[in-house]
Amino acid sequence: MIARDIYDRTTRNRLAFADLLDSLTPEQWRAATLCAGWTVHHLAAHLLQPMLVGFGRFLLASVRYRGDTAATVDHFTRRLAARSPDELVALLREHAHDRVDPPRVGPMGPFAETCIHLRDVARPLALPSTVPAEDWMTLLDYLTSSRVAPGLVQRKHLAGVRLRATDADWAAGSGAEAAGPLEALAMAVTGRSVALDELGGPGVPLLRR
Secondary structure, eight states, X not given: OHHHXXXXXXXXXXXXXXXXXXXXXXXXXXXXXXXXXXXXXXXHHHHTHHXXXXXXXXXXXXXXXXXXXXXXXXHHHHHHTTSOHHXXXXXXXXXXXXXXXXXXXXXXXXXXXXXXXXXHHHTTTTOOOOOOHHHHHHHHHHHTSTTOOTTTOOGGGGTTEEEEESSSSOEEEOSEEEEEOHHHHHHHHTTOGGGGGGOBSTTHHHHHO
């Protein structure tokens, strides 16, 4: 039941992402995102990777990059980005209902990407597009848990920090407090340093470090 709920929310978020992308100008498609080296066009392509690139194909490509996951992801992102914006939006809508269960991260991996990457695009463009508060809380529960995939969060970076939301009844961890909006907390713990400016408390320097 939990997995089904996550799949349903992922579908909803993919469709919202497609709507956002469909509203952008060609100039905005070429704009930088919070993912270093990737434009909006690249991120739109990256959202399709779990649905269009199987694990076997990904594993074979990773051998070429000596097991460097980030380099392998970048490889497929740039290949998929050869498609036009219209084609990428159409494919995202076509595959929005795909239930992907990647090794190690499971359904939470694609779900996390729909939340975080939506803001990776919208923040630099000063657009309000985001996911519901309950999605941020579900994601933060996962990011601060012992089962989080190392590729999303290094748990040692959260040691000694208590995260607390100022716009919802949510908190996790113990130690020096870092408080702020749900979205900013999720963005900060997944490495988006720009979000740290929206947090307050003695735990913020620990996260920044």
